[in-house]
Amino acid sequence: MEFGEDAELQALRETVAAISKPFGGAYYTEHSEARKPTSEVWAALAEAGFIGVNLPEEYGGGGGGIVELAAVCEESAAQGCPLLLLLVSSAISGEVISRFGNEEQKQRWLPGLASGAHKIVFAITEPDAGSNTHKIATRAVRDGDDWLLTGQKYYISGFDEAAAVLVVARTGTDEATGKARLSLFVVPTDAPGLTTHPLPVAVQVPERQFTLFFDNARVASSALIGEEGDGFRQVFHGLNPERITGAALCVGIARYALGKAVDYARNRQVWEHPIGAYQGISHPLAKAKIETSLAALMTQKAAWAHDHGLPAGEPSNMAKYAAAEAALAAVDQAIQTHGGNGMAVEYGLVPLWGLARVLRIAPLNREMILNYVAQHSLGLPRSY
Missing domain, CATH: 1.20.140.10 (Butyryl-CoA Dehydrogenase, subunit A, domain 3)
Structure with missing residues (x-):
């Protein structure tokens, strides 16, 4: 067993802490009260290459893994600046696109994720589904070369800061089990048919919450991540x-x-x-x-x-x-x-x-x- 961290990971922790410390708790409190994105600390960490530390080097990332990204999350929070969107943009969206996306999708989305130029948030939760993913009602159906998405998602963090949203949708039913066949789509936030409404919450944090409405929201076939039905x-x-x-x-x-x-x-x-x-x-x-x-x-x-x-x-x-x-x-x-x-x-x-x-x-x-x-x-x- 080896419980120690190597010098490279220790240096990463120290550097992230040094970048985050000048912002600190006062900065986070101010932005929390104003419900204002913590864009400055995000940009500072991005400039140093830490927002995409877990993404492949060939797309501008740091070539590390979740060990390194977790260290970035911990050390920035330990200086009083927890960055909630690292969980959805770098961790979920970055990992899913890196693992399951095709080359075109990787070229389109990963460099921006790695540089911090854009964020991709995640939409799975629905009013009637909650933790039961099999009850997801948002559907995606083919329409020629495109897909049409219909349904509703809520408690979607940071949609106002994002360039796209990774949407979990039902694309069929498993005949053997009767459960939903799920697929994932990268949907630009300006997609036709996608509208949003702020979801007020009492807790004071910088990241705002939203309800998303898909009314035959049209996306190209290139939005589908991996194979249809492989979303689970x-x-x-x-x-x-x-x-x-x-x-x-x-x-x-x-x-x-x-x-x-x-x-x-x-x-x-x-x-x-x-x-x-x-x-x-x-x-x-x-x-x-x-x-x-x-x-x-x-x-x-x-x-x-x-x-x-x-x-x-x-x-x-x-x-x-x-x-x-x-x-x-x-x-x-x-x-x-x-x-x-x-x-x-x-x-x-x-x-x-x-x-x-x-x-x-x-x-x-x-x-x-x-x-x-x-x-x-x-x-x-x-x-x-």
Whole structure:
């Protein structure tokens, strides 16, 4: 076993941290309150080649894997600037197009993803489908050389920042099982027949949410990724990287919150000692540190398994579960450590609590992860 990181990965972490640090928590809080994209830190990381670190070198990427992309997600978040769209644009869309796209699609989309010039967001969730992918109602039917998409998607993050959206649609039914045959399409955001509506959410994060309406939205045959009906396999190739990078984002959030809490606890003095000397403060922070470190280890294991072509479903789900729990607990304890100041805008903790709370639900909620582990890891009967 080798638990150490090589010098190249350590250097990547240090450089990402150095690029992200000048933006920091104040920048993220400001953009969260304004629901304004964090374009400046995205551009800075893109200029250094880190947005597409997992994409193939022949298309302008860094030639790395999810190990490297997870490090970018974690380190930028650990400086107070978590970038949610790395999960959908670089991880899901980049991985799916790299693996299943044809040469024309790779040439069209990957260089822009690698350079950060454009983003491709992901559309799978529907009002009546949720976590049950087989119930997807959005359909794609052939019309000559084109495809027509009809249906609705919602909770689509960052559509306003994207050049295209990777859409999961039903293209038939499996005669043996009666389940949907799914296919993936790269749909430009200006496709005829595609309209959007902002989906207001209470949580304050920079990335906005949208409902998408497809009314016979027309796309060329070149929009289909890979083979028709192969979408289920393609989706799950992208979902493990999403869960891993989501876990890495959570680890970074937890590290940032703990850093803020520890600094405050060292310096805040109400009685004769700094408040960090009291076990009512120190023990919960120590517990959060342990849980964050454990989550980081599982995240690294999941990323390593994915990059080595090994089964990554179990570690990816476990990493996502552990990291979301750790991030939420760490931010909550950081708020508690700050007392009333935990709610003050200048300390920037509440937006991170909101994001951590979202990541406990999405991209896959903790209950479905527990279902997965119960069924696949423990061999218990399926209940859903």
